[in-house]
Amino acid sequence: DAGVTQSPTHLIKTRGQQVTLRCSPISGHKSVSWYQQVLGQGPQFIFQYYEKEERGRGNFPDRFSARQFPNYSSELNVNALLLGDSALYLCASSFKQGAKADTQYFGPGTRLTVL
Amino acid sequence: AQRVTQPEKLLSVFKGAPVELKCNYSYSGSPELFWYVQYSRQRLQLLLRHISRESIKGFTADLNKGETSFHLKKPFAQEEDSAMYYCALAGYSTLTFGKGTMLLVSP
Numbered sequence A: 001d002a003g004v005t006q007s008p009t010h011l012i013k014t015r016g017q018q019v020t021l022r023c024s025p026i027s028g029h030k031s032v033s034w035y036q037q038v039l040g041q042g043p044q045f046i047f048q049y050y051e052k053e054e055r056g057r058g059n060f061p062d063r064f065s066a067r068q069f070p071n072y073s074s075e076l077n078v079n080a081l082l083l084g085d086s087a088l089y090l091c092a093s094s095f096k097q098g099a100k101a102d103t104q105y106f107g108p109g110t111r112l113t114v115l
Numbered sequence B: 001a002q003r004v005t006q007p008e009k010l011l012s013v014f015k016g017a018p019v020e021l022k023c024n025y026s027y028s029g030s031p032e033l034f035w036y037v038q039y040s041r042q043r044l045q046l047l048l049r050h051i052s053r054e055s056i057k058g059f060t061a062d063l064n065k066g067e068t069s070f071h072l073k074k075p076f077a078q079e080e081d082s083a084m085y086y087c088a089l090a091g092y093s094t095l096t097f098g099k100g101t102m103l104l105v106s107p
Helices: none
Strands: A005-007 A012-015 A020-022 A031-037 A044-050 A053-055 A064-068 A074-078 A087-094 A110-114 B003-005 B010-014 B018-022 B024-026 B033-038 B045-049 B072-074 B083-090 B093-098 B103-107
Touching: A005 A087, A012 A020, A020 A087, A020 A110, A031 B093, A044 A064, A044 A074, A044 B093, A074 A087, B003 B045, B003 B083, B003 B093, B010 B018, B018 B103
Parallel strands: A012 A110, B010 B103
Antiparallel strands: A005 A020, A020 A074, A031 A044, A031 A087, A044 A053, A064 A074, A087 A110, B003 B024, B018 B072, B033 B045, B033 B083, B083 B093, B083 B103
């Protein structure tokens, strides 16, 4: 198993554009979470999806949205990009819902640069 | 609100020296805490979680509810321990991370 995979690896966008990031969880995992990691900070929670439904949302504006597909893969969308959206976006998967219930396994991340 | 504090950005020690990475938390319920590690050019990975009470790669961490701390310790540091270490607190859906401590072990 390759573990959690994310695409693309790197992405450069300009302000005002929209971006879609993709995540494939470990086979058998039904929960996907998204985190934003700004340089010099720890990862910050954006969303959790379990069984294709949103189960948790962090303190991010409505420009951020996500969805989970029947095969449990997930997309994170960010509209109207701002310079401050430049960060490493991490996806994590787990078998069960909830960070307390189960270990989360992280992908390598997508590095987004907004110019 | 959940909060995790790692007071040290950088901890530099010599090989064979003891290591203690500090972590303090704020949480109103029963906390579940983790240490994650990120080695150079590798993904974030779980090092240990307090409920399993394991020792991984010689590291241990004890939850002290009175002091609201979950410090990571290792009696004898190795060069391969050099990495970024994050303390994390689990809520129902989320992990709340600290800002991380870079551990540098010199020969």
